[in-house]
Amino acid sequence: MKLVKCRIENFRSYENAEFNFSDLSVIIGKNDVGKSTLFDALDIFFENNKASEDDVNINSSENQFSITCFFKIESEMQINIDSSDSEQTQTTLESEYLLNQEGLLQIKKIWEKGKLSKTYIVCNYPTNWEKPLITLKIQELRKLLSKESEVNQNIKKEIRNFLFSQESLSFKEQEIDISTKETDIVSIYNRLKDKMPKYLLFKADRTNTDKDNEITQITKAITQNAISEIEQKFNDMKENILNDIKGFANATLERLKNFDKDIVKDLTPDITSKELSSLFSYEFKSDNGISFNKRGSGVKRLFLLSFFLEDAERKHQSNMIYAIEEPETSQHPNYQRIIIESLQKLAQNQGRQILLTTHTPEIVRMVNKENIIFIQRENESKRIVYHGDKIDTEVLADTLGVLPYLLYQRVIFVEGETDVKFLNNLNDKFECLREIFDLKTITLIPLYGGGNVKNWMTEDYLKQSNVKCLYFLDRDDRIKDIERENLIKTKKREIENYYPVDVLEIYFKKKLDIDSVFSDDFKKNWDDGDVAKYIANLNQEKKQFKEADIKSMFGDKEIWNQISKDNMQSFDEIEEWFQTMKKFFK
Secondary structure, rough: EEEEEEEEEEOEEEEEEEEEEEEEEEEEOOOOOOHHHHHHHHHHHHOOHHHOOOHHHOOOOOOOOEEEEEEOOOOOOEEOOOOOOOHHHOOOOOOOOOEEEEEEEEEEEEEEOOOOOOEEEEEEEEEEOOHHHHHOHHHHHHOOOOOOOOOOOOHHHHHHHHHHHHHHOEEEEEEOOOOOOOOOOOHHHHHHHHHEEEEEEEEEOOOOOOOHHHHHHHHHHHHHHHOOOOHHHHHHHHHHHHHHHHHHHHHHHHHHOOOOOOHOOOOOOOOOOOHHHHOOOOOOEOOOOOHHHHOOOOOOOHHHHHHHHHHHHOOOOOOOEEEEEOOOOOOOHHHHHHHHEEEEEHHHHOEEEEEEEEEOHHHHHOOHHHEEEEEEEEEEEEOEEEEHHHOOHHHHHHHHHOOOHHHOOOOEEEEHHHHHHHHHHHHHHHHHHHHHHHOOOOOEEEEHHHHHHHHHHHHOOOOOOOEEEEEEEEOOOOOOOOOOOOEEEEOOOOHHHHOOOHHHHHHHHHHHOOOEEEHHHHHHHHHHHHHHHHHHHEEEEEEOOOOOHHHHOOOHHHHHOOOOOOOOOOOHHHHHHHHHHHHHOO
């Protein structure tokens, strides 16, 4: 389960704001604009911290705020949302219609006067019944069945599935209250919570105490990682023990009734338990007994870096979200780069998601624009959130405290967006290429056409500026005799000709739902073929995708996850490109 979106309403400086998250999200904004508020809101949502009455937006006439989180779930994810727990009762959120119109799990929580008052599943649910079936007890579900219904009436999941299949369903977005005790779904949120990622917040502020937050958060994360694989078994065991305790306690009260009914009248068992992670605590000490918490902030941040590097090398089954405030704090520039590179690597691992804030331009330049969340202050009570291509680069540069032209001192001009994505993916995928030349240190600009790139090169429009320009062109007869220090020419027709044939074959067979993609003749002349146009022509009857759509698919993670140095076409030529870049920008 992965967090893809968060909506905050009436919380502190936010009236109403929505944030879209990727595997690695970098949050930018001036001081006091609300970056830490976003992290705190998530910390409250995931129940690691408590809200207070002061958290309501000061300009609001209401005494409540809400935080809504949207999760992308694995299609095959099984869950028990009824009180009985067995393979027979396992179901999916999709088959129970508990996902929203986007196919996401949407959980909305409302706090009043600092106390959590309501928890909802917001979903596109059938309106055929007076109440959502998920809220009904088994006796109520049985009443909806006809006498001749052939269904197992002892399993609620079976009854619901049968009722769904018997009706022509109509749907409406509904907020199903899963916090009320008046329904039969009191424990459903706990079941969902077990599947949700764990959220760990690493703050930049130093507390200067023996329990310094910089260290305790790391020890907490190490503990959480260690127990995550067995936590579900522990929770199941804990639930069985609590049920036994409650049963024994109630039976004891029944015995007490035999002596005096009035004594028992107001007595109910009130049982509490602890989380597994709360059973463990520790700290790091040197041989002389001095706590590691007493070390400098820079050293402790290196400890944090070491934790992320170690986590990046491990295999995981559990899901974690790491929210990190200003990871570059108190770090040498060399360490800043290592920190971000380790976080980028960690974010590529399944089950890991990174959210971080920064004020450092170099860190912003190391990530793609679609990974950036930019928060601006419109007035004291309103914040505007921009994502990816909606971000104004000049405004962003001003926010980071650098002049806009400094972002473009070293530029590679390419023909189109597909070239930009291809080169960036190469840079992200292959460390051996980054070691030659890291594309995060320059700006890639598409000029939308080989003719435009050639014109910019021959006219040298930026010769009076301090910008150093390199031009990257697909093979073209018009430039075959041109040799320049600032020109890279590909040996194949287009960027698409460098992709592995077998990887594209598998991907587009599934995408277009066809038995075969590339003919033997086309494969023989692969370097000269127009790959995207060829694939688009296969799709003419269905007309699902245009050539531009096909080109955009070449950047899909599903393709790049299958690409390696061994199957990439002409990897030695690609290395030559990066050597040319290194030499030119030296």
